Amino acid sequence: SLMNPAVIEAKAEERTIDETAKPLLKLSLEEGIETVWDRFEQQQPPCRFCASGVSCNRCAMGPCRIIPEHNRLRGVCGADADLIVARNLLDMIATGAAAHSDHGREIVETLHKTATGEAAGYMISDPGKLRRIAGEYGIDGAGRDDLSVAADVSLAMLEEYGTIKNEICFTRRAPDATRQVWDEAGIMPRSVDREIVEAMHRVQMGVGADYANILVHGLRTSLGDGWGGSLMATDTSDILFGTPDLNTSHVNLAVLKDDRVNIALHGHNPVLSEMVVRAAGEPEMLDLAREAGADGINLVGLCCTGNELLMRKGIPQAGNHLNQELIIATGALEVMIIDYQCIFPSLPRTASCYHTRIVSTSPKSRVPGSLYFPFYPESALETAREIVRLGIEAFPERDPARVLIPGQPVEAMTGFSVEAIGRHFGGFSPLVDAIAEGSVLGVAGVVGCNNPKVRHDEGHVTLTRELIRRGILVAETGCAAIAAGKAGLLRPEAADMAAPGLANVCRAFGIPPVLHMGSCVDCSRILVLAAGLAREIGVGIHRLPIAGAAPEWYSQKAVSIASYFVASGVYTVLGVMPKITGSPAVVDLLTRGLDGLVHATFAVEPDPVRAADLIEAHIKEKRSGLGI
Ligand code: XCC
Ligand code: SF4
Numbered sequence: 167s168l169m170n171p172a173v174i175e176a177k178a179e180e181r182t183i184d185e186t187a188k189p190l191l192k193l194s195l196e197e198g199i200e201t202v203w204d205r206f207e208q209q210q211p212p213c214r215f216c217a218s219g220v221s222c223n224r225c226a227m228g229p230c231r232i233i234p235e236h237n238r239l240r241g242v243c244g245a246d247a248d249l250i251v252a253r254n255l256l257d258m259i260a261t262g263a264a265a266h267s268d269h270g271r272e273i274v275e276t277l278h279k280t281a282t283g284e285a286a287g288y289m290i291s292d293p294g295k296l297r298r299i300a301g302e303y304g305i306d307g308a309g310r311d312d313l314s315v316a317a318d319v320s321l322a323m324l325e326e327y328g329t330i331k332n333e334i335c336f337t338r339r340a341p342d343a344t345r346q347v348w349d350e351a352g353i354m355p356r357s358v359d360r361e362i363v364e365a366m367h368r369v370q371m372g373v374g375a376d377y378a379n380i381l382v383h384g385l386r387t388s389l390g391d392g393w394g395g396s397l398m399a400t401d402t403s404d405i406l407f408g409t410p411d412l413n414t415s416h417v418n419l420a421v422l423k424d425d426r427v428n429i430a431l432h433g434h435n436p437v438l439s440e441m442v443v444r445a446a447g448e449p450e451m452l453d454l455a456r457e458a459g460a461d462g463i464n465l466v467g468l469c470c471t472g473n474e475l476l477m478r479k480g481i482p483q484a485g486n487h488l489n490q491e492l493i494i495a496t497g498a499l500e501v502m503i504i505d506y507q508c509i510f511p512s513l514p515r516t517a518s519c520y521h522t523r524i525v526s527t528s529p530k531s532r533v534p535g536s537l538y539f540p541f542y543p544e545s546a547l548e549t550a551r552e553i554v555r556l557g558i559e560a561f562p563e564r565d566p567a568r569v570l571i572p573g574q575p576v577e578a579m580t581g582f583s584v585e586a587i588g589r590h591f592g593g594f595s596p597l598v599d600a601i602a603e604g605s606v607l608g609v610a611g612v613v614g615c616n617n618p619k620v621r622h623d624e625g626h627v628t629l630t631r632e633l634i635r636r637g638i639l640v641a642e643t644g645c646a647a648i649a650a651g652k653a654g655l656l657r658p659e660a661a662d663m664a665a666p667g668l669a670n671v672c673r674a675f676g677i678p679p680v681l682h683m684g685s686c687v688d689c690s691r692i693l694v695l696a697a698g699l700a701r702e703i704g705v706g707i708h709r710l711p712i713a714g715a716a717p718e719w720y721s722q723k724a725v726s727i728a729s730y731f732v733a734s735g736v737y738t739v740l741g742v743m744p745k746i747t748g749s750p751a752v753v754d755l756l757t758r759g760l761d762g763l764v765h766a767t768f769a770v771e772p773d774p775v776r777a778a779d780l781i782e783a784h785i786k787e788k789r790s791g792l793g794i
Contacts (some may be wrong), residue, residue: 167682167763169195169196172724174192174195174196174287175645177191177195177203178191178192178195178450180621181203181618181622181663182488182621182622182623183621183622183623183624183627183653184418184423184485184622184623184649184652185405185418185572185573186418186419186420186485186487186572186573186652187419187488187489187492187506187622188399188421188572189570189572190492190495190496190570190572190779191203191492191571193495193570194491194492195252195465195471195494197350199491199495199519200490200512200515200516200518201203201492202491202510202618202739203254204617204705205438205490205512206618206619206659207364207666210451211734214579214644215231215233215399215543215748216745217233217252217745217747218251218663218746218747218748219250219254219255219744219746219747219748219749219752220232220247220251220673220749221250221746221749222241222248222253222254223372224253224369224370224371225310227241227242227243227371227516228242228243228436230242230243230245230250230267230779231248232247232748233245238442238658239398239650242504243371243372245371245375247748247749247753248377248649248749248751248752249376249377249380250363250379250380250749250751251366251745251748251749251752252374252377252380252749253369253374253379253380253744254371254745255381255643255723255744255745255746255752256368256369256380256381256383256384256387257365257369258725258726259365259384259387259463259722259726259729260308260361260362260366260369260384260387261723261726262397262580262721262722262723262724262726262727263365263387263388263390263785264357264362264389264505264506265360265507265628265722265723266391266395266396266686266687266723266726267327267358267359267362267391267395267396267399267617267664268391268530269395269399269434269435269450269459269507269647269687270358270394270396270397270398270399270402270436271324271327271395272435273398273399273402273403273406273435273436273454274320274323274324274398274402275320275324275408275543276288276406276437277316277319277320277323277402277405278301278316278317278320278321278324278679279543279544280313280316281313281314281316281317281320282317282420283313283541284544285544285546286543286544286545286546286547287441287444287546287547287767288406288441288543288546288588289406289409289436290312290313290316290405290406291311291403291404291405291406291407292404292405292409293328293361293640294353294407294698295401295404295405295409295585296312296316296319296405297315297405297471298313298320298403299319299354300315300318301526302338302339302584303318303319303322303323303333303335305318305319305322308713309600314444315599316405316414317472319405320402322335322462323398323402326357326358326627327357327358327359327395328358328360328400329357329358329584330357330359330452330539330781331357332354332356332357333354333356333599334355334356334357334358334390334393334394335718336393336394336397336398336401336661337354337355337389337394337684338394338745339397339671339693339694339697339707340346340393340670340697340707340734341691341697341700341706341707342513343681343700343705343706343708343709343731344377344697344700344705344707344708344734344735345706346706347706347708347765348389348664348733349512350381351384351385351763351764352386352769353382353383353386353389353733353764354386354389355386355387355389355393356390356391356393356415357390358390358391358394358398360388360390361386361389361390361531362387362648363388364383364387365383365384365387367494368383369559370530371437371791373502374395377749377751377752377755378759380437380757381752381755381756384729384765385729385730385732385733385749385760385763385764386728386733387726388726388727388729388730388733389730389733389734391726391727391730392689392726392727392730392733392734393692393693393729393730393734394689394692395687396593396688396689396690397690397693397694398688400684400687400688400690400691403436403687404583405704406436406437407436407440407478408478409473409585409586409668410478410580410581410582410583410586410684411581411583411585411586412479412579412580412581412582412586412591412677413477413480413579413581413734414480414577414579414580414589415476415480415481415482415577415578416482416483416575416576416577416578416654417476417482417483417484417485417575417576417577417578417648417651417652417656418483418484418485418573418575418576418651419484419485419489419492419493419496419572419794420462420571420572420573420575421466421482421483421484421572421575421576422464422493422496422498422499423461423464423498424460424498424564424566424569424571425460425461425462425556425572426455426460426461426463426464426499426500427455427458427460427462427464427498427499427558427561428464428466428499428500428554428557429442429446429463429464429465429466429500429503429554429557430465430466430467430468430493430502430503431465431466431467431471431472431475431481431502431503431504432467432469432472432490432502432503432504432505432509433468433469433470433471433472433503433505433506433507433508433509433752433772434469434470434474434505434506434507434508434685434686434687435471435472435505435506435528435543435545436474436475438503438505438527438528438541438546438550439440439467439471439475439503439505440474440475440478440479441541441546441547441549441550442465442503442550442553442554443465443479443665444547444550445547445550445551445553445554446463446550448551448553449611451463451551451554451555451558451719452460453556454558455558455561458558458559458561458562459562459589460558460561460758461487462555463557465481465482465486466482466493467484467649468480468483468484468485468486468489468490468493468502468628469486469487469490469508469644470508470644470685470686471505471685471688472484472618472648473644473647473648473682473684473688474483474644474684474685475686476682477580477581477583477682477684477685477688478581480580482575483578483648483651485648485728486615486616486623486644486645486648486649487500487508487513487614487615487645487650487720488618488622488623489618490509490510491510491513491516492514494513494516494517494520494522495516495519495520495570496569496571497520497564497565497568497569497570497584498564498569498570498571499520499522499526499557499746500521500522500523500556500557500558500560500564501522501523501553501560502517502522502523502524503524503525503527503553504524504525504526504527504528504533504734505527505528505531505541505781506528506530507531507721508615508721509533511532511533511534513533513536514533514534514535514536515535515579517535518535518745520563521560521565522560523557523560524536524537525537525538525539525556526538526539527539527540527541527549528540528541529551539552539581541740544581556739558661558756559752570653573792575654576651576652576653576654577654578621578651578656578657578659578682579656579657579658579677579682580647580651580656580677580682581682582641582677582681582682582683583683583684583691584683584694584695584698584709587681587695588698588791590675590677591675592700594699595702596598596700597639597699598699598702598703600667600671601711601794602700602794604637604667604789604794605636605637605666605667605668605670605671606638606639606667606668606671607636607637607638607668607711607782607785607786607789608638608639608668608710608711608712608713608785608788609638609639609640609641609699609710609711609712609738610625610633610638610639610641610697610712610713610714610715610781610785610787611640611641611642611643611648611689611691611692611712611713611714611715611731612629612630612633612640612641612642612650612714612715612716612717613642613643613644613646613647613686613692613714613715613716613724613727614645614646614686614716614717614719614720614721614727614728615644615645615646615716615719615720615721616645616717616718616720616723617718617720617742619742620717620718620741620742620772622718623649623653623718623773625652625673625718625741625772625774626642626645626646626649626650626717626718626731627633627649627650627655628717628774628775629715629741629774629775630636630649630650630653630655630711630719630779631655631663631679632774632775632778633776633778633782634655634660634663634668635665635671635682636663636665636778636782637664637665637667637668638668638782638785639668639671639679639681640679640680640710641680641692642680642681642682642683642697643684643685643686643689643691643692644685644686644689645718646716646717647682647683647684648678649718649754650682651682652766653678655678655680656678656680656682657678657680658672658673658677659674659678660672660678660679660680660781661673661679663679666687683695686723686724686727689727689730689731692714692731693730693734696710696734696736698711698714705791705792706735706765707734707736708734708735708736708764709734709735709765709788709792710735710767710768710787710788710790711785711786711788711792711794712736712788713736713737713738713739713784713785714728714731714732714736714737714738714739714741714782715738715740716728716738716739716740716776717740717741717742717774717777719740725744730766731766732760732762732764732766733765733766733769734764734766735764735765735766735783736766737766737767737769737781737786738768738769738770738773739768739769739770739777739780739781740771741770741771741772741774741777742770742772743770743772744770756768757769757770
């Protein structure tokens, strides 16, 4: 390597707090295997106009930039900084809402194909949940079999994507006081797709010209995601693959096994990964693996499809967003199966340094350099088998001299669906009682991604530790939850790190102070939990002693999540500054003005300890508002 060992050591330390990532990061620097951190460095310094949101590239009269000190105050069309920033933000929200909701639609379609017998290998795993949801839609399931009820439920859900009823059924899960806020603010989502399409319409040149009006539509779009597309993704996945229940598994890169065929599932859609789990468990596959010289097949997860498998099946979770290249650098990965979202387009380049095959599976997400095995519900199991066989065939090509699987996996308790929480606590009232008497100060949802702007996992772990130390129960999803797992915060013993009252509650129920609630679309579970607590107390969500945080967010999806948290009445603290600072008016609206509309605001605080201060102060204020 050209790099001095001390520099390599220092770089690895400054890039991550994940102990299993550090040795692999060093290896990548020594061997010149490019990672996201290297590309981030190459991109510095960023364009300051783009970073503050005041560049616009929407139409062919531009591109335009606002440069006040040169008296360039408007784009060619006349748009000012406020408008350009607001349109860019609405674009991000719509993109994120579309990603979650389109993923949701694919699962609802799979449920429908399962009901009609077109999808081989899928089945109804939670008929009770199917029938509860049928009830919400007013579908009479009495005397009918599960599949015929599933056919009606899935059609009703598909209809909600473009419904002309002007209301999404699941928004009725929100307490009346919250729905009233939405009605008065004019942000009740009318259908999932409609709000996204209208957002695209509004960012066309010459449509939306009022920054506030544009941002309010962003809230409506995000509500269609949180209470619509994402919630459908979550609940239909539960119907098809089972509603998660408490289970214990393992997290970090050391879940790879040097004597097995290692296959990683990366992306978001459980329709694919669940079928790979089935294929890999078949005895013929095990025989093939043995013939290839392996002791078996080891499936591991990455990112959110990993969270789905961890929650439902206890499949070990190898890591979060910034681990996706490092897992290849272990030299022990035969196949990485990708579907979509949060997948670095450069993964096949990384894999080309090893024997690892990258297998893309979605017609929506073709990746040059990958092997393409298109995945359709009709032929899912057969495709899954082919991919597993590919992994087995790759095993003999592994170079044992290049294998580096650092450290030991950490134990993690997961599976905290709202149903599991309710069952485990015996309903919501014990949790509400614990909050009322003050042993639990409040609840915070810590969610979202990794971002090379933040030392990997440090934002999540520091904030989470601070919150539980202050008696705040933490609910996590996405890459935040994986970071917590790696740091040992998902073990019941982590109660020792919590304030005495919270620790007692955790010990009494045998749970950790940090509840892993699932993938990014499962942020909808956090909404349902909040709605359950609000109903139990008889108030709107905005009056609860709860908060949200996304300490290391990067994705448009995270912007949609944060927006639907805020629109639902949940104060939300971002750890990475959105590209809005070029418009003080937009900043003011988001961090103050929204309070008058939805009784909640955004805040931005990169320092996780100070973010915990903000959340604690907010929770205390809401407590005194409730007189507790
Ligand atoms: Fe992680 Fe969901 Fe973020 Fe992607 S977006 S980086 S949380 S894998 Ni959902
Ligand atoms: Fe420039 Fe207006 Fe076109 Fe944007 S929409 S590129 S600000 S002319």
